[in-house]
Amino acid sequence: MPKKTNDFNRVRVLFSDHLNLARGKYLPFQVAREGVSRHCIGLFALGYDRDMTPAPGTMMLEGLPDFEARFDLNDMRPGWEDDTGVVVADLYREEQPLPLCPRGALRRAIDAWGELGLAPKLGIEFEGYVFQRGDNGQWEPYDTPGAYVYGTGTAIDPAGLVDEIWTTAEQCGFPLEFICSEYDWPQFEFTLRYDEALKAVDDAFLFKLMAREVMAKRGYLLTYMPKPIVGRGGNGLHFNVSFTDDAGGNVVNDPKAEDGLSELAKQCIAGLVAHHEGMTALVAPTVNSYRRLRPASLAGYWANWGYDHRGVSVRVPAERGKGARIEHRVADGAANPYIAAAAVLQAARLGTVEKPELPPAETGDGLETVDTERHIPENLGAALAAMEADKSLAQAVGQEVIDHFAVVKQAEFQRFLDHTTDWEMNEYLPFL
Numbered sequence: 001m002p003k004k005t006n007d008f009n010r011v012r013v014l015f016s017d018h019l020n021l022a023r024g025k026y027l028p029f030q031v032a033r034e035g036v037s038r039h040c041i042g043l044f045a046l047g048y049d050r051d052m053t054p055a056p057g058t059m060m061l062e063g064l065p066d067f068e069a070r071f072d073l074n075d076m077r078p079g080w081e082d083d084t085g086v087v088v089a090d091l092y093r094e095e096q097p098l099p100l101c102p103r104g105a106l107r108r109a110i111d112a113w114g115e116l117g118l119a120p121k122l123g124i125e126f127e128g129y130v131f132q133r134g135d136n137g138q139w140e141p142y143d144t145p146g147a148y149v150y151g152t153g154t155a156i157d158p159a160g161l162v163d164e165i166w167t168t169a170e171q172c173g174f175p176l177e178f179i180c181s182e183y184d185w186p187q188f189e190f191t192l193r194y195d196e197a198l199k200a201v202d203d204a205f206l207f208k209l210m211a212r213e214v215m216a217k218r219g220y221l222l223t224y225m226p227k228p229i230v231g232r233g234g235n236g237l238h239f240n241v242s243f244t245d246d247a248g249g250n251v252v253n254d255p256k257a258e259d260g261l262s263e264l265a266k267q268c269i270a271g272l273v274a275h276h277e278g279m280t281a282l283v284a285p286t287v288n289s290y291r292r293l294r295p296a297s298l299a300g301y302w303a304n305w306g307y308d309h310r311g312v313s314v315r316v317p318a319e320r321g322k323g324a325r326i327e328h329r330v331a332d333g334a335a336n337p338y339i340a341a342a343a344v345l346q347a348a349r350l351g352t353v354e355k356p357e358l359p360p361a362e363t364g365d366g367l368e369t370v371d372t373e374r375h376i377p378e379n380l381g382a383a384l385a386a387m388e389a390d391k392s393l394a395q396a397v398g399q400e401v402i403d404h405f406a407v408v409k410q411a412e413f414q415r416f417l418d419h420t421t422d423w424e425m426n427e428y429l430p431f432l
Contacts (some may be wrong), residue, residue, distance in 0.1 A: 008029055008076075008078075008079075008083055008084055008085040009028065009029055009083045009084075010026050010027060010028055010029060010032075010083065010084050010085075011026070011027045011028075011029055011032035011073070011076060011084070011085045011086075011087060012024060012025075012026055012027075012079055012081070012084050012085070012086045012087075013025050013026075013027060013032070013037045013069055013071055013087055013089050014086060014087070014088055014089065014205075014206070014209070015069055015088060015089045015090075015091060015101070015102075015103065016102050016103070016205050016336050016337065016338055017043060017044065017102070017336070018044055018100065018102065018336065018339075018404065018405060018408060019046070019047070019048060019336075020285075020334060020335060020336040020337075022205070022209045023039065023043060024037070024069070024089070025037045025039075025069075026084070029085075032071075032073060032087075033073065035070060035071055035072060035073065036068050036069065036070050036071070037068070037069045037089070038066045038067070038068055038069070039066065039067060039068075039069060040064050040065075040066060040067075041057075041058060041059050041064060041065055041066065041067045041093065041098075042058060042059070042060055042064040044057065044058045044100050044404065044408075045058035045060045045408070047408065047411060047412050047415070048412070049415065051411075053407060053408050053411040054407075055403075055404045055407035055408045055411075056400065056403045056404050056407060057099060057100045057400055057403070057404045058100075058404070065093075066093075067091055067092065067093040067098050068091070068092045068093065069089035069090070069091055070089055070090050070091075070092050071087045071088070071089040071090070072087070073085075073087065075087055075088070077172060077173055077206075078171060078172050078173065079172065080168050080171070080172055080210045080213065080214060086172075086206060088103070088202050088205065088206065089103075090103055090104060090107075091103070091104065099398060099400035099401065100400060100401060100404050102336045102338035102339045102342075102401075103198075103201075103338045104398075105338060105339055105342040105397055105398050105401050106197065106198060106201060106338040106339075106341050106342045106345075107198065108342070108398060109197075109341070109342040109345040109346050109349070109396075109397075110197050110198060110345070112345075112346065112349055112396070113243065113345065113349060116349075116352070117245060117246060118243040118244065118245060118251060119196060119197075119243065119244050120196075120197040120241065120242075120243055120345055121194050121195065121196060121197060121200070121241070121242045121243065121244060122194060122195070122197045122200040122201065122239055122240065122241060122341060123177070123191070123192065123193065123194030123195075123200065123239075123240035123325065124191070124192050124200055124201070124203075124204040124237070124238070124239060124240070124337070125177075125189060125190070125191040125192075125236075125237075125238045125240070126189070126190055126191075126204065126208065126224060126235070126236065126237045126238070126333055127182050127187055127188065127189050127190070127224070127234075127235040127236055127237075127333065128187070128188055128190070128208075128211070128212075128222045128223060128224045128235055128333060129141065129142075129186060129187050129188075129222075129223055129225070129228050129229065129232075129235065130142035130161065130186045130187075130188065130215065130220050130221070130222050130223075131220065131221040131222075131223065131228075132219070132220055132221075133219065139221055141185070141186050141229065142159075142161075142186035142220060143158070143186075144156050144157065144158065144181075144185050144186040147181055147185035147186060148181065148185075149181060149182065149183045150180050150181065151180065151181035152180055152181070156180075156181040156185070156186075156188075157181075157188075159218070159220070161214075161215055161218065161220060162179050162188065164214055164218070165179070165190075165210075165211045165214055165215075166179060168210060168214050169207060169210070169211075172206070172207075172210060174192065174203055174206070174207045174210070175192055175193040175195065175203060176190075176191070176192060176193070177191040177192055177193045178191050179191075182233065183233050184229070184232035184233045185232075187232070187233065187235070190207065190208075190211065192204055192207060194240060194242070194325075197341060197345065201337050201338055201341050204337050205337050205338070208224065208333075208337075212224075223235075223333075224237075224332075224333025224334065225288060225333065225334065226284070226286065226288045226289045226291065226292040226332035226333060226334050227288050227289075227291035227292040228288075233292075233297075234291070234292030234293075234297070234299055234332060235292070235332055235333040236292075236299060236300075236329060236331065236332055236333070237283075237331040237332055237333050237335055237337065237340060238327055238328065238329050238331070239327070239328045239331065239340070239341060239344050240317075240325045240326070240327050241268070241325060241326045241327075241328065241344060241345070241348060242324060242325040242326070243264070250321070250322055250323075250324055251264055251265075252264070252265040252268075252324040252325055252326060253265075253320050253321055253322075253324035255320070255321075259307070260320040260324065261316065261324070264352065265316075265324070265326060266358050267351040267352045267355060267358075268326055268348035268349075268351045268352065269305050269314050269316070269326060269348075269351065269358060270351045270355070270356045270357065270358040270359075271347050271348050271349065271350045271351020271352065271354065271356065272305070272313070272314045272326070272328060272344070272347050272348055272351065273303050273304065273305055273313070273314060273356075273358075273359060274347075274350070274351065274354070274356040275347040275350060275390060275392075275393050276303035276313060276330075276374065276375075276376065277303070277374070277376060277377055277383075277386040277390070278347075278386050278387055278389065278390025278393045278394075279330075279343045279344070279347050279387070279390070279393060280293075280330065280376045280377055280383040280386060280387070281377075281380065281383035281384050281386070281387040281405070281409065282335070282339055282340060282342075282343040282387060282397065282405070283328075283330050283331035283332070283335050283340040283343055283344070284330065284331065284332050284334070284335065284376070284380075284383065285334055285335055285336070285380070285405075285409060286332075286334045286380065286412070287379070287380050287412070287413060287416045288334065289332050289334055289380065290376075290377075290378065290379050290380060290383075292332055293330070293332075293376050295375070296366070296367045296368070298310050298311055298366065298367075299329065299330070299332075300312075300313040300328075300329040300330030300331075300376070301313070301375050301376055302362075302366070302370050302372055302374065302375050303372055303374035303375060303376075304359070304362045304370060304371060304372050304374075305359070305361060305362065306361045306362035306366075307361055309361075309362055309366065310329075310366070311362065311364070311365060311366015311367060311370070312329070312362045312366060313328070313329055313330050314326060314327070314328055314329070315327040315329055326348070328344045330376070331344075339397070339401065339405075342397055342398075343393070343397055346393060346396035346397050347393060347396075349396070350392055350393065350396060354392065359371075359372070379413075380409065380412070380413045380416075381410070381413045381417075384406050384409055384410055384413070387402060387405075387406065388402065388406055
């Protein structure tokens with residue numbers, strides 16, 4: 001039985017920032033009754049290297065004031081640490097929602113669909129690699145000599161890490177759909193059951209953190225980095241999207257249509273394809289993301305869609321009726337799930353507003369042949385330029401979010417351009 005709210009001595013207040021890091025504080029339960037914790041807004045100026053960039057909205061040059069993380073203890077759930085409840089916060093400043101808040105961007109996307117009388121549902125699946133310490137103290141892939149795709153049991157997980165994650169997920173109330181090994185090793189796929197969009201993303205945000213911390217406690221590193229191992233597959237973050245009307249019906253489905261898809265579903269697909277380039281930076285936000293997004297990678301490189309086709313960016317799985325959905329396959333594990341989900345939902349909604357032409361379903365194999373020449377930008381810098389050029393998507397997601405994201409991520413990309421890599425040293429130093 002899950003604990004009652006007042007059974008915990010402390011509360012872990014969490015929110016996901018622009019870098020997809022889980023920020024927050026531990027609060028004694030009595031302090032948490034106030035429903036607020038305060039943080040410096042300058043954290044939105046930080047890069048992974050902890051250097052600060054004076055991006056719009058960070059108030060870095062205005063004294064670095066506080067913002068508030070507000071939460072309701074009625075939303076608290078059992079955590080995965082002893083005697084600790086967990087709650088996800090919304091961000092405010094001066095009594096107004098903080099424009100940079102990723103969860104706020106998702107709320108706006110949900111509200112925009114609500115104005116159409118529809119409630120978005122999301123089913124989220126993501127992948128991660130497990131590393132262990134080698135004899136030299138460096139991280140190396142978890143030793144799974146018997147691993148194979150769709151594997152279960154000791155062959156793919158000799159240390160029983162998945163069992164511990166599964167047990168902890170049940171204790172925390174996370175709605176698991178399945179866990180299995182992925183195509184490469186030691187890679188695992190984690191899929192959560194679909195739910196209302198905000199709850200689904202909250203579940204995914206917390207589950208990813210929980211799984212990572214459970215493995216860290218055992219001395220392992222679970223990474224969602226898009227392409228951590230050369231020559232092996234990348235870590236995706238797939239969003240399975242559907243919408244329900246006031247009667248609870250799934251409006252993606254249309255039993256009268258030849259393909260079982262409603263006109264609304266086709267407009268959503270058209271919107272996702274139309275905004276393919278513009279949304280890429282939001283769902284693939286690191287330099288490393290573009291090592292995963294390559295031709296023939298089955299990872300969403302091409303601006304295309306298809307029926308039950310894993311070589312496309314927007315896949316329509318075979319299920320119809322209640323299970324009818326649209327699967328967006330471009331995002332990766334580095335993406336903030338709130339911003340990525342907001343981008344997917346807003347691009348789909350723009351399909352109903354702008355009504356772009358829906359291209360024919362992909363007929364190529366996605367490996368050697370495709371029906372389109374359009375594809376994602378080739379690197380993070382080009383993706384940021386495409387994001388800023390997509391004015392309607394920027395306005396839908398939130399211009400403040402886009403302006404801030406562009407500056408922080410451009411600084412990150414510039415650091416990469418200024419860095420001499422090990423490959424360059426190995427390739428050129430002996431000869432030049």
